[in-house]
Amino acid sequence: MFRDPALAQSIVRKIENLTPQDHVRFCHVCGTHEFTVTRFGLRALLPPSIEVIAGPGCPVCIVPAEEIDEAIWLAQHGVTVMTFGDMLRVPGTKMSLSDAKATGGDVRVVYSVTEAVKMARREPDRNFVFFAIGFETTTPTNAAEILRNPPKNLSFLVSHRLIPPAMELLLGIGDIRIDGFICPGHVATIIGADAFSIFPETYNMPTVVAGFEPIDVLMAILMLLKQLKDGARLDNEYARSVTKEGNVKAQRLIKEVFDVAEGRWRGIGRIPSSAYKLKDAFYEHDARLRYDIETGPARDIAPGCSCHLVVIGKISPPSCPMFLKACKPEHPLGPCMVSHEGTCNIWSRHAQL
């Protein structure tokens, strides 16, 4: 049903009937939404005056180079670094974790924090660090493992980020016009649809929490158009998974383990209240406190790379001169080309160029 072409066509007809004459730009902040929009060619189905842009929704792309440099420093100083596969190829300032591994660092790919804990238990004489990245969706699992008393030889290099503060920042960038937000359904399953109510209430911004199938995204666009006509509010298109209050138990876990702090986002800079940091009570498992990590000045964006513009939706990947020339998925220059959730990577595989 959620990929039914006839249903999609009937929603598109309703979208056409509601499309205003002026150009409108709807912004999502999720790699999976960008995948759906691009893979299923949704942009081509929409009237030309409706533009869908991708904001900072790839959890791998927005990890700042300085935090990757920290992980590299650890790998180069006898610590085993464990993280998700995508993180290995993301460039730090001078190299990637993959380069650090190739030059003798012990860097291991894990599929979950639970696997990381098991690995650390199996080798009690080694020191392990789990490089914990991701938005509100992955944070509760890590919080749960930290509360379960992980082994003493395991600590966490925490690089978790919160989505709503980044969306707020986008609204303050003067030359990026946004007429509505498509909010990430999986983040909302944790923090609740109401966590996005700030956008209609404070910014009068049409806002829809949406799922990830083509019909979900088309419905979200239709709902945003209705809001443009009738007034901004918070709509929940993904009610089959998302409640108003979200997963209260998961929120409790996060609160028990993490404080909210200012965070750096790659290519964007510092955003207030946008990062999780371990509470003081868990200092023994905080890699930044356990090790005297020394890194030099960090560089987020390589010369010629436009990731800082792609990640805020100011340009689309083909506007970067490196796209599919010097920068390809096989040899990415910037973080947006590495992960399957990165906008450049998605466009390189699925866009009709």
Ligand code: SF4
């Ligand atoms: S195509 Fe490559 S170099 Fe250009 S913005 Fe994307 S990741 Fe950066």
